[in-house]
C-alpha cells in the first residue's frame with residue numbers, strides 16, 4: 001500500500017487526480033530526492049553521530065546542574081537572592097537536560113534516519129458496503145426492541161428519562177450554604193446609624209480634623225473587626241469599604257434634595273465598590289476630585305455626587321450619609337440608601 | 351474496515367498458540383500481542399505517513415505544553431491546600447510573617463519559599479499554561495487560514511474550539527487559586543459580570559460563591575474544577591481530537607505528487623516519531639529555561655486577598671485580556687443616559703446591565719462564529735466536497751480576509767485590555783485611546799478585510815505572472831534594437847504545479863428550491879457567495895501556458911534564452 005518515493009520523480013499519483021485538461025501542467029509527481037551528505041559520505045555520517053552524542057552529554061551535564069541548584073544552594077530561608085539563584089540553576093539545568101535530548105534526537109532523525117518521503121493512499125472514510133451493513137444492523141436492532149410498534153413503551157420511557165435528571169439539578173440548590181438566601185441581603189451592609197468610620201486596617205476612629213482638604217482615607221465600619229469568621233468578615237468588607245475625602249465645601253457642584261446633610265464640613269464618603277463589576281475604586285485625584293477605578297477605568301466625580309464621567313459604569317457610586325457623634329468622631333447617619341456594587345437583575349429602582 | 355472473515359477454523363486459533371518467536375524482542379512482542387492484540391496497532395501506526403510542515407507544529411506544542419502543565423500541576427497538588435480557612439503566616443518570607451491569610455495563599459507561599467524547586471514548578475506551571483493556550487490559538491489560526499476545517503474535519507474543528515475554551519477556563523480557575531489580591535480581584539470581576547446577567551445572574555453568583563462574594567467556598571470549588579473536571583474534559587477531548595486526526599489522516603499543502611487522494615510525508619517509525627518525540631523535549635527545555643529565568647506571578651508581592659486594595663496596572667493572563675478590554679470599551683453612560691436600564695414592574699423593577707451585556711456580546715459573537723464557521727463557509731460557497739489539500743491563504747482571498755478581520759476585531763479588544771499600559775508607555779491620554787478604540791472596533795475589521803483581500807489578489811496575480819513568465823533571473827540583457835529585458839527563468843513542472851493547482855470558482859447565482867422558488871435565505875446566500883467569489887484570479891490554464899511558451903519561442907529567435915528546464919514543453923498537451 002505504501003510506496004517508497006525511491007528518489008525518482010513521479011511516485012504514485014492516484015488516477016484521476018493528475019490535473020484536469022485545464023490546469024497548466026499535469027501533476028508531475030514527487031520532486032527528485034536529493035541525497036544528504038551523510039547518505040553518501042560515511043565520514044559525514046560519523047560526524048553527525050558525534051554531534052548527536054555531544055548533545056546527549058550536554059543533557060547529562062544539565063541534570064547535574066539541577067542537582068547543584070537543589071542541594072548546594074539548599075534551603076533558601078526566605079532569602080530572595082538565593083531563591084533566584086536556585087530557581088535559575090534548576091531552570092537552566094532542566095533546560096539543558098531536555099534540550100540536549102530533544103535536539104540530539106531531532107538532529108539524529110534529520111541527518112541519519114531515512115528522509116525519503118512516502119506516498120500513501122487515503123482510505124475512503126467509509127465504503128458504501130460498510131454503510132449499508134451498519135444501517136441494516138441499526139434497523140434490525142431497533143426492530144428487535146419493538147419500540148416503534150409499541151408507542152406506550154416509547155412515550156413513558158421518554159417521560160421518565162426527561163424528568164429523571166431533575167433531582168440531580170435540584171441538589172445543587174445547597175451550593176449556597178448561607179441562611180439568608182436570596183438577593184434581599186445585597187441591600188444591607190454593616191453601616192447603620194451611629195456606626196463609626198474607622199481606618200482600614202488599623203481600626204482607629206476618625207475626627208474631622210484628621211482630614212485636610214484634598215486628602216482621602218480608606219475606611220471600614222467599626223463593627224467589622226468584631227466578626228470572627230474570616231469568610232464572613234471578608235464578605236461584609238467587600239460591601240462596606242468606603243473612601244472618605246475632604247473637599248472645599250464650595251467645590252460641591254450639585255447636591256440633590258435630601259442629601260444636604262450627608263456631608264460634614266466638606267467631608268464626603270462613597271462606596272469603594274465600583275458600580276460596574278465591583279473592583280475597589282481606589283484612586284483619588286485631589287485636583288479634579290475624580291475617583292478612578294483601575295479595572296476598567298470608570299471615573300466618578302466627587303463634586304457631583306460621584307456621577308460617572310467616563311468608562312463603563314452605568315451608575316454613580318452610592319454615597320454614605322455621614323455626620324459626627326458626641327465625641328466628635330465621624331459616624332454614619334444610616335446604611336447606604338441603595339445596594340452597593342455591580343448592577344444586578346433584582347436591583348430595580350433601588 | 352469491514353470484517354471480511356467471520357468464521358475461523360481450529361487451525362487459525364492453534365496458529366496463534368503454536369507460533370514460536372525467534373528473537374528476544376519478538377518474544378516480548380508476542381507475549382503482549384497474544385494478550386492485547388497489538389499487531390493491528392503496529393501494522394496501523396508503525397509506518398503511518400504524516401505530512402511535514404513547520405506550521406503543523408503548533409498543535410504539537412499545545413499537546414506538549416498540556417503534558418508539562420499536568421506534570422508540574424500534579425507536583426503542586428502535594429503541597430497546595432485549597433482551603434479558605436484562616437491561618438497566621440509563619441513561613442520563611444519575612445515581610446508577610448504574622449499576617450492573617452487563607453491556607454491557599456499560605457501554602458502557595460510555602461511552595462514558593464520553603465519547598466525547594468516549588469517556585470520553579472509554579473513558574474513552569476504558569477508559563478506552561480500561557481503557552482498551552484497560545485499554542486492552541488496559533489494552531490487554530492493555522493487551521494483556519496489553510497482551510498483545514500473543511501469537510502470532513504468540521505467536527506474536529508469544534509472539538510478544537512472547545513479545547514481552546516476549556517484551556518482558558520483551566521487557566522482562569524488556576525489563576526484564582528492562590529487567593530491573593532490579584533486573583534481575588536479577578537474573581538470579583540467574574541462575580542460582577544455574573545450578576546449582570548438578566549434573571550439568573552444573581553443566583554448563579556450566589557451558587558458559585560456559596561453565598562455573597564467572596565465567602566469561604568470559592569477556592570475549593572475552583573480547585574475541583576481546576577485539577578479534576580476541566581483537565582479531565584481536556585484529556586478526553588484531546589483523545590477524541592487525535593483519534594479524528596488519525597481517522598481523517600492529516601491534510602497536506604498542495605504540491606507536486608500530492609493529491610486529494612494520497613498523503614505524502616514521513617513514516618511514524620522512525621523519522622516522524624523521533625522528530626515529534628525530540629520536539630517534546632525541546633518544548634520542555636525551552637519552557638524550563640523561561641521558568642528558570644523569567645519571574646511570573648510573584649504572588650508574595652500582592653498580599654492576601656482583601657476587597658479594599660487594588661494593584662493598578664496589573665495585567666491578567668494574556669487570554670483574559672480580551673474580556674477585560676471589551677469591558678473597558680463599552681460606555682456605561684451616554685450623556686446623562688445610563689445604560690443600566692430599569693424595567694418598571696409592580697415589585698420594584700428589574701435592572702438590565704447593558705454595560706456588561708454589551709461587553710460580553712462581541713466576545714460571544716466571536717466565539718460562536720468560530721464554532722459555526724465550517725458550516726457558515728460551506729453554506730456560502732456551496733462546497734460539499736472532501737478537502738484534504740490545504741489552501742494557500744492567498745488562494746482563498748475572502749476567507750483570509752474574514753480571518754484577518756476577526757483577528758483585528760480580537761486584537762482591538764485585547765489591546766484595550768492594556769490601554770492603561772499603552773497610555774503610560776506612550777504618554778497618551780487613556781480616555782482618547784478608549785474613544786478611538788470605540789471607532790476602531792467598527793472600522794478596523796472592515797479595513798483589515800479590504801486590505802487583506804487586495805493583498806491576496808495581488809499575490810495571486812504575482813503567482814500568475816511567475817507561472818506564465820518564470821522567475822526573474824536577475825540578468826538584464828540588451829536586445830539588438832537597444833531595449834532592455836530582464837532574462838526570465840522558466841519554472842520547473844514541480845514549481846508550476848504548486849502555483850497553478852488551485853480552484854477559483856465563479857459565483858453561483860441563487861438556486862430555486864424544490865418548489866421552484868428562490869427564498870430570501872437563498873438570495874442572502876447567493877449575495878454572500880457573490881462577495882466571496884466575485885473577485886478572482888484564475889489559475890493559469892494549459893492554453894495560456896502554451897501561449898506563453900510559444901511567445902518565448904518566438905523571442906528565442908531574437909536571441910533570448912527561454913527555458914530553465916530541460917523538458918520539452920511545447921508538446922506537453924500530448925503527454
Ligand code: HEM
Pocket residue numbers: 419420422423424426427430457458461472473475476479480482517520521522523524525526527528576577580581584646647
Ligand atoms: C489544564 C490545563 C491547566 C492550566 C491551563 C492551568 C493553569 C494554572 C494557573 C494559571 C495557575 C496559577 C499559577 C500560579 O499561581 O503561578 C495554576 C495553579 C495551580 N494549578 Fe494548574 N493548570 C492546569 C492544569 C492543572 C492540573 C492538571 C493540576 C494538578 C493535577 C493543576 C494544579 C494546580 C495547582 C495545585 C495550582 C495552585 C498552586 C500555586 O499557585 O502555587 N493544574 N494553574
Ligand code: FES
Pocket residue numbers: 274275276277278279293294295296297298311312313
Ligand atoms: S469594575 Fe470599576 S470600571 Fe469595571
